[in-house]
Amino acid sequence: MVGSACSAGTPYTFTVTLDLTQAQLLARQPWRLPSGYWPQLSEATADLSAPVLAVCADALAHNAHDLLRRANGTRIRVASKSVRVRGLLDAVLALPGYGGVLAYTVPEALWLSETIEDVVVGYPTADRPAIAALARDERAASRVTLMIDSTDQLDLIDSILPATNRAQIRVCLDFDASWRTRALGQIGALRSPIHEPAQLRALAEQVLRRPGFALVGIMSYEAQIAGVGDRPIGKPAQGALMRLVQARSAAELAERRASAVSLVREIANLEFVNGGGTGSIERTAAESTITEVAAGSGLLGPHLFDNYGAFTPAPAAAFALDVVRRPNARTATVHGGGWIASGTAGKDRLPQVAWPLKLDYAPREGAGEVQTPLIGDAARTLTVGDRVWLRHTKSGEPMEHATEIAVVSLGARGYELMPTYRGEGKCFL
Numbered sequence: 001m002v003g004s005a006c007s008a009g010t011p012y013t014f015t016v017t018l019d020l021t022q023a024q025l026l027a028r029q030p031w032r033l034p035s036g037y038w039p040q041l042s043e044a045t046a047d048l049s050a051p052v053l054a055v056c057a058d059a060l061a062h063n064a065h066d067l068l069r070r071a072n073g074t075r076i077r078v079a080s081k082s083v084r085v086r087g088l089l090d091a092v093l094a095l096p097g098y099g100g101v102l103a104y105t106v107p108e109a110l111w112l113s114e115t116i117e118d119v120v121v122g123y124p125t126a127d128r129p130a131i132a133a134l135a136r137d138e139r140a141a142s143r144v145t146l147m148i149d150s151t152d153q154l155d156l157i158d159s160i161l162p163a164t165n166r167a168q169i170r171v172c173l174d175f176d177a178s179w180r181t182r183a184l185g186q187i188g189a190l191r192s193p194i195h196e197p198a199q200l201r202a203l204a205e206q207v208l209r210r211p212g213f214a215l216v217g218i219m220s221y222e223a224q225i226a227g228v229g230d231r232p233i234g235k236p237a238q239g240a241l242m243r244l245v246q247a248r249s250a251a252e253l254a255e256r257r258a259s260a261v262s263l264v265r266e267i268a269n270l271e272f273v274n275g276g277g278t279g280s281i282e283r284t285a286a287e288s289t290i291t292e293v294a295a296g297s298g299l300l301g302p303h304l305f306d307n308y309g310a311f312t313p314a315p316a317a318a319f320a321l322d323v324v325r326r327p328n329a330r331t332a333t334v335h336g337g338g339w340i341a342s343g344t345a346g347k348d349r350l351p352q353v354a355w356p357l358k359l360d361y362a363p364r365e366g367a368g369e370v371q372t373p374l375i376g377d378a379a380r381t382l383t384v385g386d387r388v389w390l391r392h393t394k395s396g397e398p399m400e401h402a403t404e405i406a407v408v409s410l411g412a413r414g415y416e417l418m419p420t421y422r423g424e425g426k427c428f429l
Contacts, residue, residue: 018057018091018407018418025061030410031314037410038355038389042320044408044415050387051336052320053402053420055088055300057409059316063299067281068097070311074285075099075292077120077274080108082296084399087407087418089116092299102274102294106130106146108421108428113143120145120172120217120274122294124153131160134169141167145216149174149192151206154213163212171207172217175200175260177275179224179249187249189223197260204264218264219274220257221294222284224249226277229307239309250280254287261289279308300395303352304341315391317405318354319398321372323386330375331362332382337372339401341393351390356381359388400427 031037037056045052067076076097081104083089092098093116100118103109107130109119124147125131134140135157148154148171157169176195178188194200200218207215225246231239261273273291276284278298285293298305301313321334341349350367353359356378365373374388382388392398399405403423406415421428 018060018087018416020057020061020064020091020095022061024411025058025409026065028058028411029062029314031056031059034355034357038318040410040413041318041389041408042387044410044413045320045406048406048415050320050322051401052387052406053317053398053404054320054406054408054415055085055317055418056314057407058411059301059314060088060091060299063301063313063316064092064095064098066311066313067278067295067298068095070281071097071285071293071295072282073097074290076281077102077292077294078299079122079277079294079296080104080112080396081122082278082394082396083299084396084421085405085418086112086421086424088299099292102296105428106134106144108426109144110134110137110140111426113140117143119143120219121147122219122221123147124149124174126153126156128156128160131157135161135166138167141169145170145172147172147174147219148207149194149203151203154207154210158210158212163210166212168212168214170214170216172219172272172274173200173203173207173215173264175218175220175257177220177222177253177257179245179252184245187224187245189221189227191221191223197256197263200260201263201267204268208267215264215268215270217270217272217274218261219294220253222249222253222276222280225283226280228279229304231309232307243309250283257287258289278305278313282310297395301391302393302395303354303391304348304393306352315354317395317398318389318391319351319401320387320389323382323384323388324371325384326382327373330379331373332359332379332386332388333371333373334388335371336368337390338367338369339390339392339398340367341397343393349393351392353388354391355389 077100079102102122106125174192176192230243275290276293278295300317301315323332324335325333358377359374362373399420404417408415
């Protein structure tokens with residue numbers, strides 16, 4: 001069933017393929033007319049039990065090609081945490097301009113490396129069994145790169161299997177991309193402790209002196225630019241401040257990152273320098289030191305990106321819930337709804353009601369675990385059995401609630417079912 005949560009039954013036989021190069025997909029832009037788009041999704045998936053997690057192939061194709069336009073020739077590595085469907089990963093990676101995956105755990109990377117030759121784990125790991133499995137598998141070790149920001153992580157790997165008894169481990173250095181100011185403190189994610197170019201050079205020297213490791217790349221993710229909207233809806237003053245902060249942060253980072261990469265390239269032959277995310281692609285790709293950018297969420301267009309000024313991804317992924325009761329004339333209650341996004345708790349972490357328009361959460365209940373009362377003008381006209389479409393704040397997290405997605409081609413007015421990670425029996429984090 002589409003939407004059946006967290007099933008760990010027999011893995012699916014994976015047969016569905018998706019071609020994002022089709023001219024007819026790129027020609028259509030049905031989401032620009034919401035009054036047609038959402039009812040068409042409802043019609044196409046009417047025979048599926050809710051919750052229905054759908055991906056519009058037309059919108060996905062548009063987003064994938066728009067990311068390429070924004071990258072302007074710089075390779076895009078796909079962030080798998082924002083997709084979590086192998087069929088979608090394969091479809092995007094088949095497009096010229098995309099290459100490699102940025103995975104989020106080592107077990108996931110090992111699994112993906114069975115068919116994908118270039119997988120970088122975007123975060124350090126302390127998963128001993130997974131490290132051991134990687135270290136004992138020459139083929140996987142040649143395809144998977146681990147992230148480090150300290151020699152402590154190298155020590156952990158050596159404690160599991162010494163260099164003489166394992167495959168060579170490919171490593172990438174994580175360089176802190178946050179902006180540090182006296183007035184505001186640290187702006188950006190609390191990630192790597194390696195902030196200064198000299199620190200990165202020193203860590204690179206440590207890696208090069210250690211047998212059993214190969215230094216192949218550098219990564220730095222500017223969360224304060226890529227992950228924060230610069231034009232939040234209804235908050236012009238906040239947007240103006242954010243644009244100022246991002247401009248100054250980007251200028252500081254470009255200079256510091258270039259210096260850091262230059263110092264490391266003096267002693268190491270790097271395969272890649274990765275930076276950025278969906279929200280910063282143009283800015284990051286413009287840096288001459290960057291060889292690839294990372295992106296994933298921009299493929300599916302969650303509502304987080306409604307708050308960005310430079311681009312507007314199509315709402316490719318959404319989920320539909322059934323109206324099951326009417327507590328009063330002003331309220332319609334749907335079954336489910338509480339798919340809350342990670343991050344700092346707030347209203348922006350809630351799914352956004354996309355269709356019908358003029359629906360909102362009951363202020364004393366919000367999005368519920370099993371049922372969600374919705375209020376507003378449209379609630380008066382909804383009846384039991386009607387469907388309401390919602391967009392998640394993020395793009396990969398909804399996939400953890402479903403074993404399948406319905407890939408809908410609106411031109412063909414049909415769908416194909418495609419397993420999520422959960423549908424293939426995988427739960428990585």
